[in-house]
Amino acid sequence: MTTGSEAISMATAPTGLPRHVAIIMDGNGRWARSRGLPRFEGHRRGVQTLRDIVRHAGRIGIDYLTLYSFSSENWSRPAEEVRELMSLLKHFVRRDLAELAANNVRVRVIGERDDLAPDIRALLEEAETKTTRNTGLTLVVAFNYGARNEIARAVRRVAADVAAGRLPAESVTEDAISQRLDTAGIPDPDLILRTSGEQRLSNFLLWQAAYSEFVFVPAYWPDFTADEFDRAIDEFLGRERRFGGVPAAAGA
Numbered sequence: 001m002t003t004g005s006e007a008i009s010m011a012t013a014p015t016g017l018p019r020h021v022a023i024i025m026d027g028n029g030r031w032a033r034s035r036g037l038p039r040f041e042g043h044r045r046g047v048q049t050l051r052d053i054v055r056h057a058g059r060i061g062i063d064y065l066t067l068y069s070f071s072s073e074n075w076s077r078p079a080e081e082v083r084e085l086m087s088l089l090k091h092f093v094r095r096d097l098a099e100l101a102a103n104n105v106r107v108r109v110i111g112e113r114d115d116l117a118p119d120i121r122a123l124l125e126e127a128e129t130k131t132t133r134n135t136g137l138t139l140v141v142a143f144n145y146g147a148r149n150e151i152a153r154a155v156r157r158v159a160a161d162v163a164a165g166r167l168p169a170e171s172v173t174e175d176a177i178s179q180r181l182d183t184a185g186i187p188d189p190d191l192i193l194r195t196s197g198e199q200r201l202s203n204f205l206l207w208q209a210a211y212s213e214f215v216f217v218p219a220y221w222p223d224f225t226a227d228e229f230d231r232a233i234d235e236f237l238g239r240e241r242r243f244g245g246v247p248a249a250a251g252a
């Protein structure tokens with residue numbers, strides 16, 4: 001284990017720094033319950049952690065940071081909690097968009113937009129268009145996102161292109177599918193991190209996670225810090241990624 005500052009120096013080394021880190025921000029509700037607070041307080045504090053981690057990821061030179069902010073399954077939560085999460089998103093975009101834009105952050109949104117309220121859709125689109133020319137960190141907000149839904153929508157696009165004669169059936173390759181996912185043009189995540197001790201993917205980036213490394217940390221999301229982010233990167237740097245091949249020495 002290293003301290004936060006040592007971790008940063010490792011993380012900024014020219015080789016090995018993950019290009020794309022994706023985070024399942026989990027444990028807001030348990031954080032609140034453990035303090036006798038309403039769940040909403042956990043989400044509210046979670047937004048503060050989100051801000052800290054976005055700033056930190058940009059500072060240390062991560063290219064892409066994806067945050068699982070609202071899953072397509074989250075609609076099944078009590079209506080009041082869903083309303084609160086929507087209002088936090090609106091508040092976040094209204095309050096933070098100027099700072100993100102000024103810090104050269106580019107915002108991309110993945111997930112199903114069709115069933116979102118018009119004001120939410122408009123805000124998400126505004127965040128994307130206002131930052132589209134930025135060249136620093138790309139912040140990918142997964143909102144109303146579910147990987148199976150994303151894959152199904154991509155397959156529908158493939159089917160439409162085949163039916164219209166734009167795509168020969170034999171050209172339906174992995175790339176052809178990747179290009180029709182919401183994440184088109186974004187490299188697959190190198191590291192997927194989940195807080196709160198749970199160890200599952202929960203319908204997040206199923207296609208893109210084929211060769212991702214996973215790090216699970218016990219902290220609830222509102223307690224998660226930049227130092228813990230750096231420690232997760234340290235752990236990632238210690239892993240050997242083989243992508244289905246053999247270790248470099250064994251192949252010699």
Ligand code: FPP
Nearest residue numbers: 025026027028029030046047069088089092
């Ligand atoms: C999981 O905690 C977290 C979420 C469902 C959403 C994450 C949302 C935020 C950090 C705030 C919203 C921010 C934006 C920008 C939309 P949980 O409620 O599942 O926690 P639990 O498993 O302890 O109940």
